[in-house]
Amino acid sequence: MAVKDYLRERFFPHMWCPGCGHGTILNSLIRAVEELQLNKNEIVMTSGIGCSARISGYVDFHSLHTLHGRALAFATGVKLSRPNLNVLVPMGDGDALAIGGNHFIHAARRNIDITAIVMNNRIYGMTGGQFSPLSGPGVKATTAPYLTIDSNFDVVELARAAGATFVARSTAYHAKESTELLKKAILHKGFSVVEILSQCPTHYGRKNKEGDAVSMLELHKTNTAKLGSKALEENPNLVPRGIFVEKDRPEYCAEYDKIIAYATREKVS
Amino acid sequence: MAKKKLKEIVINQDWCKGCGICVSFCPTKVLELDKADKATVVRPEDCICCKMCELRCPDLAIEVLTEEGDKDE
Numbered sequence: 001m002a003v004k005d006y007l008r009e010r011f012f013p014h015m016w017c018p019g020c021g022h023g024t025i026l027n028s029l030i031r032a033v034e035e036l037q038l039n040k041n042e043i044v045m046t047s048g049i050g051c052s053a054r055i056s057g058y059v060d061f062h063s064l065h066t067l068h069g070r071a072l073a074f075a076t077g078v079k080l081s082r083p084n085l086n087v088l089v090p091m092g093d094g095d096a097l098a099i100g101g102n103h104f105i106h107a108a109r110r111n112i113d114i115t116a117i118v119m120n121n122r123i124y125g126m127t128g129g130q131f132s133p134l135s136g137p138g139v140k141a142t143t144a145p146y147l148t149i150d151s152n153f154d155v156v157e158l159a160r161a162a163g164a165t166f167v168a169r170s171t172a173y174h175a176k177e178s179t180e181l182l183k184k185a186i187l188h189k190g191f192s193v194v195e196i197l198s199q200c201p202t203h204y205g206r207k208n209k210e211g212d213a214v215s216m217l218e219l220h221k222t223n224t225a226k227l228g229s230k231a232l233e234e235n236p237n238l239v240p241r242g243i244f245v246e247k248d249r250p251e252y253c254a255e256y257d258k259i260i261a262y263a264t265r266e267k268v269s
Numbered sequence: 270m271a272k273k274k275l276k277e278i279v280i281n282q283d284w285c286k287g288c289g290i291c292v293s294f295c296p297t298k299v300l301e302l303d304k305a306d307k308a309t310v311v312r313p314e315d316c317i318c319c320k321m322c323e324l325r326c327p328d329l330a331i332e333v334l335t336e337e338g339d340k341d342e
Contacts, residue, residue: 003329012284013328019288023327031324175324201288213327214293 019213021172021198032182052092069100083253093134108162112252121200129203159193166192167245173220273318284330291322
């Protein structure tokens, strides 16, 4: 199948701004699905609210555009009732870790077989550029005209601590790498988190004088380095990319099946 | 390994929003923005078929069509 067979072409051109990294992430994700030869009738995508959440409208899978921050809650329901389906949950940084922070850590704790994708542009784009829990200190936003003082979450460390069994990070610049990581995340049995750094030239870039989409992508290139690379060793301030966690732990749906089998066993009199 | 040969770079100008990502990151500067700020192919003979424009395009507007060429000696 060609890439376009996974898109709902009637909704294109999409509503994201020119140069928005979310489009590239959609591009990478579609290619991951295509390369894995997944049946689109066996994929469910749930999303919350925000620029990122519009992604579920553009893919020709089963899709649920749900409540702000609750994409993982809906996804948990879908997965528990139909464990054979592939459940993909793309979320924005605010959607995943502010409004939906609670759902995020508990889905990770349960290790339910869902692929969570955090499209991290460090800002609330749709509502006009408010800072998010991933903006970090010293950032200009409409709600922080004199710079933010809040520390940011590290998605990788948070997911690892909460119990996710696959955790990876890439950027919109590294599109091929994103596709490879997404493929591994989708195949992983358990809760997988892929953080993909995205660029919002309209709000974040303009306010923080990071220039247009091209120069923001250049920053993805210069400010990150592969795990285990010499560049990272020499400059620990760079943001590491790659796979941080990949391990096995009992998966929630499988454990739940065991409980059902136990509760409905034939009682020996 | 057989070297990929370019057949055509198809740009869907209805979907292109002219962000210029493909133009800036093309290693051989095959693409440019036209008067209407849409990506357009100007030097197809320089294309090395790396397909990075296709993979990075946020508007999913580029498709690089290739055919298997002669053996790369």
